[in-house]
Amino acid sequence: MMPAANPSPPDLPEERALAQALAALASNGIRTGCRLIREGDETHLLPEEARSSPARQPAMRRASGAARWIAHRLLADLGIKNVTLPRAPSGAPVWPDGIIGSLAHDDDMAVAAVATVGRILSLGIDVEPALPLPDDIFGIVVTAADRTGAADPRLAGRILFAAKEAVYKAAYPLDREVLGYEDIAVNLDAGRATTKTGRGVSLAYCVAPRVAVLAFVRE
Ligand SMILES: CC(C)(COP(=O)(O)OP(=O)(O)OC[C@H]1O[C@@H](n2cnc3c(N)ncnc32)[C@H](O)[C@@H]1OP(=O)(O)O)[C@@H](O)C(=O)NCCC(=O)NCCS
Incomplete structure (x- = not known):
């Protein structure tokens, strides 16, 4: 099966290279994306998402915002819009019904993967x-x-x-x-x-x- 395409063309060479590498890992309808974490990415956290992890350092909020920016775009590609992805008390993100996914970030890069529940029951990314x-x-x-x-x-x-x-x-x-x-x-x-x-x-x-x-x- 062909890997799912990255949802929107990334801007920077490292994003392009990682997007291609992630797409090559994905199969079974899994969609992946990445984003170099940018100043101001914390503003991509929706209010409910920000409220779900209130006590975090600015760098972590920025990284979480970048990861959710990607996830929201991947979900939009599946026709799922206007949803929030808050953090559960366990730390795991809460996905809309029928969706599985995962988020990760290092100091510079955020990544996300999503899929509709089907032959794959759960996803993890790092x-x-x-x-x-x-x-x-x-x-x-x-x-x-x-x-x-x-x-x-x-x-x-x-x-x-x-x-x-x-x-x-x-x-x-x-x-x-x-x-x-x-x-x-x-x-x-x-x-x-x-x-x-x-x-x-x-x-x-x-x-x-x-x-x-x-x-x-x-x-
Ligand atoms: C899940 C965990 C390993 C993530 O590690 P991390 O280095 O803090 O951060 P990463 O960038 O890799 O991943 C962070 C994302 O993991 C996701 N996550 C956190 N807890 C999760 C859980 N229980 N289940 C699934 N996903 C989880 C969140 O989406 C988080 O992003 P967010 O805070 O922006 O929402 C860590 O939060 C944790 O729960 N550790 C306890 C258990 C452990 O460390 N065991 C050893 C590793 S097996």
Whole structure:
């Protein structure tokens, strides 16, 4: 199946490159998008969205606004307009009925993925700079159960980090279980992860221009 197109043409070269990389990861009607976080992106938070996460730092509000800017456009492409995407007490975004999705941001870039509920039951996404994971974090994230296969060894820790966050975001709405890095085993070559609750999650990743992982639970 052809990947779904990015909804609106991004402006900047890094956005174009990441939009293409994300589209290549997506299948089964999943729509993806990205946006370099800009000054003033906090103004893209609708009032109910802003109220749902009141105590956050300005940079985080800006990143959340950028991610929702993307998500609102992806939803508009599906014909869904005038909806809000507040944060639930768990931190997970609340999607309109019949829609699944996920948001993420690093310091500079926001990403989003959405789909209509169907053969895919849940989605998770994460984005990270394409840099080696610091050793102290590597020790927390990576376990003996993880398999990095053909992944660039310099970036393997970073890819596993992003994969576990994306898998957690896909699993949480279904299982309502808080997981640690040690609770998720990832096999990058197989495109597969398993949580300690036995949930199987499919995943795909890219490393350029950023590390990004799309995780999804099939029917
Ligand atoms: C979900 C989580 C891992 C996100 O990590 P992060 O580095 O803070 O931020 P990211 O940019 O990757 O993602 C942020 C987005 O995740 C989404 N998110 C947060 N909690 C979520 C949850 N329980 N389920 C699904 N999505 C969630 C939100 O949309 C959030 O964006 P927003 O605040 O703009 O709405 C983190 O918020 C969390 O809940 N951690 C507790 C469990 C954990 O850390 N386990 C180890 C990793 S497996």
